[in-house]
Amino acid sequence: MLKLPYLLSFMAASVSSLLFPQPLGPYDVYCNTTKLVDTSRTDPFSPHQEYRAVLTTIFTPTLCPNPLKPRPYIPAATAKFYTDLFTTYGLTIPDGALASLQLQTCPDPPGPDSRAQPSKFPIIIFSPGLGTTRLFYTILAQSLASTGYIVISIDHPYDTEFLEFPDRTVVTAANITDDLVPLDVDARARDMSFVLDQLRLGAMGVRVSRTADVAVLGHSLGGAAAAEAMRQDSRFRVGINLDGSMYGPVVRQGPGDDDDDDDDERPFLLFGHENKTHVTDPSWVEFINSWGRGGVVELELEKAEHYTFSDLPSLLDLLGLDGRQVPAVKSMIGSLSGERALEVVRGVIEGFLAYGFCQGSPERLLKCLELYTEVEVVERC
Ligand SMILES: *[C@@H]1O[C@H](CO)[C@@H](O)[C@H](O)[C@H]1NC(C)=O
Ligand SMILES: *[C@@H]1O[C@H](CO)[C@@H](O)[C@H](O)[C@H]1NC(C)=O
Ligand SMILES: *[C@@H]1O[C@H](CO)[C@@H](O)[C@H](O)[C@H]1NC(C)=O
Numbered sequence: 001m002l003k004l005p006y007l008l009s010f011m012a013a014s015v016s017s018l019l020f021p022q023p024l025g026p027y028d029v030y031c032n033t034t035k036l037v038d039t040s041r042t043d044p045f046s047p048h049q050e051y052r053a054v055l056t057t058i059f060t061p062t063l064c065p066n067p068l069k070p071r072p073y074i075p076a077a078t079a080k081f082y083t084d085l086f087t088t089y090g091l092t093i094p095d096g097a098l099a100s101l102q103l104q105t106c107p108d109p110p111g112p113d114s115r116a117q118p119s120k121f122p123i124i125i126f127s128p129g130l131g132t133t134r135l136f137y138t139i140l141a142q143s144l145a146s147t148g149y150i151v152i153s154i155d156h157p158y159d160t161e162f163l164e165f166p167d168r169t170v171v172t173a174a175n176i177t178d179d180l181v182p183l184d185v186d187a188r189a190r191d192m193s194f195v196l197d198q199l200r201l202g203a204m205g206v207r208v209s210r211t212a213d214v215a216v217l218g219h220s221l222g223g224a225a226a227a228e229a230m231r232q233d234s235r236f237r238v239g240i241n242l243d244g245s246m247y248g249p250v251v252r253q254g255p256g257d258d259d260d261d262d263d264d265e266r267p268f269l270l271f272g273h274e275n276k277t278h279v280t281d282p283s284w285v286e287f288i289n290s291w292g293r294g295g296v297v298e299l300e301l302e303k304a305e306h307y308t309f310s311d312l313p314s315l316l317d318l319l320g321l322d323g324r325q326v327p328a329v330k331s332m333i334g335s336l337s338g339e340r341a342l343e344v345v346r347g348v349i350e351g352f353l354a355y356g357f358c359q360g361s362p363e364r365l366l367k368c369l370e371l372y373t374e375v376e377v378v379e380r381c
Contacts, residue, residue, distance in 0.1 A: 025146030027061035045158035059145035064106035073101035081162040119209040127222030185248040188225035220244040238356030242309040246283040254290035265295030267356035273304040298379035305334035314338030
């Protein structure tokens with residue numbers, strides 16, 4: 001499982017820490033984590049009827065006036081939880097290895113005289129897969145931010161397997177059975193609207209424009225939540241579902257009544273792993289029909305599996321662990337390298353957002369997709 005040269009380099013590196021490479025975009029990235037409490041809702045999964053409380057990380061493009069600083073990728077207790085979980089899949093991660101991972105970020109929020117004012121960037125609100133920590137999409141979020149988007153990732157309480165708040169309190173997952181999934185999707189969609197409200201009020205310490213374009217992006221159940229959030233809230237102009245089956249009222253009702261006069265269809269991307277398409281997932285057929293065929297683009301990523309759309313491929317590569325040798329792990333992450341998976345997933349998201357926000361031409365979108373030979377166009381707009 002652990003190749004010797006990698007093990008040696010890991011042991012050398014573990015003396016200090018393992019740094020993810022700086023993202024490739026033109027901007028540095030400022031990150032901050034904030035707990036947000038919605039006092040207008042009790043949490044439907046809380047055994048004590050507490051207010052709904054989400055944990056968010058904001059990734060903001062900036063031009064850093066000071067040297068970048070390492071920032072932990074994952075807090076210690078969460079790292080321990082996932083190290084143990086990976087062991088049950090047959091993947092041994094050395095003690096302390098996950099906790100030693102660091103990002104390179106700008107320690108300061110963009111100042112008033114920064115040439116990269118947050119108010120000029122479009123916004124992406126991100127929701128993770130069922131049970132999966134938002135932290136496992138940090139590299140994707142940082143990478144998108146470096147190209148000029150403000151990205152906010154959300155952990156939804158009682159859904160995330162292990163949600164560690166900054167004060168070290170932990171909320172673990174409720175037993176979300178199939179019949180509770182629509183309630184979970186609804187709660188997540190409301191979280192996405194709430195986070196946008198809070199962002200606009202400045203709760204995350206970054207001033208955004210009220211007129212900035214806003215997209216919703218989600219992986220797996222987060223992709224269903226993104227679609228449901230668009231049905232509930234017309235402020236979300238573009239949506240992307242990475243590899244998630246669809247649940248909730250949006251499957252039958254589509255985008256709902258848009259009370260704006262423009263009856264433009266809001267663009268939505270379904271981006272599945274190899275062989276996950278409307279042919280294999282009936283919820284996608286129903287969704288495409290009710291959303292309106294003209295609004296949906298469907299793509300398939302060859303050599304990918306469900307977690308190719310997360311940080312796991314990059315993370316295992318950085319740790320020097322050949323997860324693809326472990327059958328349970330290969331069936332989660334597929335065979336693309338971490339670097340390539342990130343390049344393609346980020347590139348397709350960017351291409352689709354440029355198309356969706358700017359009302360760009362479908363031809364230009366298809367041209368952009370040609371850069372990625374692993375991407376197959378299943379349905380085009
Ligand atoms: C979750 O709930 C279902 C139905 O109530 C039950 O059958 C199952 O054992 C529960 N699972 C856990 C892990 O508690
Ligand atoms: C993070 O944001 C909070 C407000 O939510 C602010 O008080 C804190 O100073 C920020 N931290 C950093 C490192 O900028
Ligand atoms: C996808 O389907 C093709 C054709 O049925 C098959 O050859 C291939 O192994 C499948 N890939 C995966 C990842 O299941």
